[in-house]
Amino acid sequence: MTPTPDFWGQLFVFVLASFIGLGVIRRVSRLLHTPLMSITNAISAIAVVGSIIVTGADYPRPIRILGAIALFASMTNIVSGFLITDRMLKMFKTDTRPGEGGSGGGHS
Amino acid sequence: MTHGLVQLAYIIATGLFVFALHWMNTPATARKGVYAGVAGMTIAVLATWSEPEVVHHLWIVLALAAGVLVGVPLSRVPLTAVPQRTALSHAFGGLAAGLVGTAKYYLWLGEGPENLTPFRMIAIIVEIILGFLTFTGSLMAAGKLQEVKFIPQRPVTYPLQNVANLGLLGVAAAAGVALVINPTAPWAAFAFPVIIVLALLFGVLLIIPIGGADMPTVIAILNAYAGLSAVAMGFVLDNKLLITAGALDGSSGLILAVIMCKAMNRSFTNVLFGAFGQVQQVKAGGEEKAYKAESIEGAGQVLEQSNLVVVIPGYGMAVAQAQHKVRELYDQLKKRGITVKFAIHPVAGRMPGHMNVLLAEADIPYTDLVEMDEINPDMPQADVALVVGANDVVNPAARTEKSSPIYGMPIIDADRARTVFAIKRSKNPGFAGIDNELYFSDKTWMLFGDAKNVIGELVKQLSGGSGLH
Numbered sequence: 001m002t003p004t005p006d007f008w009g010q011l012f013v014f015v016l017a018s019f020i021g022l023g024v025i026r027r028v029s030r031l032l033h034t035p036l037m038s039i040t041n042a043i044s045a046i047a048v049v050g051s052i053i054v055t056g057a058d059y060p061r062p063i064r065i066l067g068a069i070a071l072f073a074s075m076t077n078i079v080s081g082f083l084i085t086d087r088m089l090k091m092f093k094t095d096t097r098p099g100e101g102g103s104g105g106g107h108s
Numbered sequence: 109m110t111h112g113l114v115q116l117a118y119i120i121a122t123g124l125f126v127f128a129l130h131w132m133n134t135p136a137t138a139r140k141g142v143y144a145g146v147a148g149m150t151i152a153v154l155a156t157w158s159e160p161e162v163v164h165h166l167w168i169v170l171a172l173a174a175g176v177l178v179g180v181p182l183s184r185v186p187l188t189a190v191p192q193r194t195a196l197s198h199a200f201g202g203l204a205a206g207l208v209g210t211a212k213y214y215l216w217l218g219e220g221p222e223n224l225t226p227f228r229m230i231a232i233i234v235e236i237i238l239g240f241l242t243f244t245g246s247l248m249a250a251g252k253l254q255e256v257k258f259i260p261q262r263p264v265t266y267p268l269q270n271v272a273n274l275g276l277l278g279v280a281a282a283a284g285v286a287l288v289i290n291p292t293a294p295w296a297a298f299a300f301p302v303i304i305v306l307a308l309l310f311g312v313l314l315i316i317p318i319g320g321a322d323m324p325t326v327i328a329i330l331n332a333y334a335g336l337s338a339v340a341m342g343f344v345l346d347n348k349l350l351i352t353a354g355a356l357d358g359s360s361g362l363i364l365a366v367i368m369c370k371a372m373n374r375s376f377t378n379v380l381f382g383a384f385g386q387v388q389q390v391k392a393g394g395e396e397k398a399y400k401a402e403s404i405e406g407a408g409q410v411l412e413q414s415n416l417v418v419v420i421p422g423y424g425m426a427v428a429q430a431q432h433k434v435r436e437l438y439d440q441l442k443k444r445g446i447t448v449k450f451a452i453h454p455v456a457g458r459m460p461g462h463m464n465v466l467l468a469e470a471d472i473p474y475t476d477l478v479e480m481d482e483i484n485p486d487m488p489q490a491d492v493a494l495v496v497g498a499n500d501v502v503n504p505a506a507r508t509e510k511s512s513p514i515y516g517m518p519i520i521d522a523d524r525a526r527t528v529f530a531i532k533r534s535k536n537p538g539f540a541g542i543d544n545e546l547y548f549s550d551k552t553w554m555l556f557g558d559a560k561n562v563i564g565e566l567v568k569q570l571s572g573g574s575g576l577h
Contacts, residue, residue, distance in 0.1 A: 025363045050350060068170070
């Protein structure tokens with residue numbers, strides 16, 4: 001690993017990604033703000049990438065233990081975040097279930 | 109895998125994450141977004157795992173397996189518990205960032221002090237402060253939402269609270285600056301844990317003064333913090349995928365926080381400082397006002413004769429788990445050819461979009477869920493406004509009462525409907541502790557009781573004898 005990473009490049013990426021994020025998120029349907037929050041939770045669990053390196057590299061044991069806890073926390077967010085987002089999104093329907101509630105009349 | 113291939117995988121993952129969020133712009137494509145997100149995450153994990161640096165695999169497998177074991181049950185919580193699950197996941201995100209930052213610092217302190225450049229030290233300090241304060245702050249928020257016994261629900265305030273909190277953060281920042289200047293000093297290994305403890309403490313103190321009505325804003329802010337801590341981790345590890353994905357999460361939290369703020373008429377600086385500004389409780393004068401109560405039969409008859417019924421749900425609907433009964437009422441009214449719409453205030457409930465998810469769970473078509481700004485012009489045409497467990501979001505004092513703590517907050521114009529029925533559990537004032545003059549209006553009739561029972565009775569009334577003639 002080089003001692004001098006490209007700070008300005010990183011900052012550049014950060015600023016551009018933030019602008020893309022603001023542009024994309026602004027268009028998200030207000031109906032979906034709760035699922036939006038759970039999917040961005042799952043995506044920000046990208047900390048998994050850092051945790052894998054810290055856990056799996058040839059580092060001293062205490063350091064790897066910290067990594068493993070972080071990896072566990074990130075994986076929990078990935079799994080629960082994506083699953084609950086999908087579970088919620090499945091519920092958003094345009095029309096009521098056919099045949100539900102008996103009675104044929106009254107659907108406008 | 110070579111370095112180049114890993115970077116390529118990261119670029120693909122970033123693209124998939126952007127698409128995942130893009131597809132959330134309408135419910136029709138939103139599920140595609142989840143698949144894109146899962147694909148991006150899988151690619152990112154596999155690419156990282158294949159890096160030559162990664163030589164021990166057992167712990168990775170165990171940690172991932174443990175994550176699955178805990179993650180799956182967490183995704184099955186009832187939808188009324190989604191706010192606390194979300195807060196809990198912000199806590200996990202903050203914890204992961206804080207721990208990786210700590211691990212990296214001690215690793216470099218021991219094995220490569222030349223890596224601790226000033227820029228990287230700044231990133232590490234930001235990462236651990238944001239990470240650990242998000243960890244305890246989100247745990248506190250989750251505890252408040254879950255109504256855990258030893259965490260006070262009501263806002264806890266004390267003199268000089270803001271000064272004390274900011275002072276604490278200032279001390280942590282000062283210690284951080286000292287570390288940036290001198291990362292390998294003999295005292296550095298001890299100063300670092302001090303910053304961690306201060307950040308953990310600050311997170312707790314940040315959430316203690318927050319009441320339930322402010323939770324949607326606070327959860328959005330914690331979301332942004334969790335994202336930014338991932339960005340800081342990206343700076344520390346020189347990993348652009350972490351920076352982009354964290355930035356997406358951060359901007360999402362920021363936008364949601366701004367929307368929540370506007371919906372409560374709170375300033376943006378107020379948000380940046382962690383929603384410190386607790387509303388001052390203004391005691392209304394001692395004058396007694398009288399509610400007018402209505403019977404289920406009477407309310408049923410009025411509902412039957414309506415053309416347009418607007419239901420205004422609030423947190424009380426979630427507490428009473430009344431959404432399925434609301435759906436039955438919706439069916440009964442629809443059967444009679446009555447138009448039923450749901451008016452959704454942005455801060456109704458305990459997190460952004462909370463009401464929409466609960467109503468969608470009850471199989472109410474999302475086309476009938478209408479935002480505040482779109483429903484308000486139609487409110488004068490509404491025959492009935494049915495308020496289910498909402499309070500401050502329909503309080504006309506927000507329009508007129510300059511001394512009211514909610515003055516200026518946009519509200520749903522329930523009071524402009526021809527008749528208002530308000531379901532209320534008790535005669536006590538709402539969460540913000542403010543009297544709601546809507547309840548004393550000439551056209552308002554109160555239906556006292558648990559929201560689920562009251563609506564259940566209404567459904568019984570409508571499906572019973574009177575509905576058949």
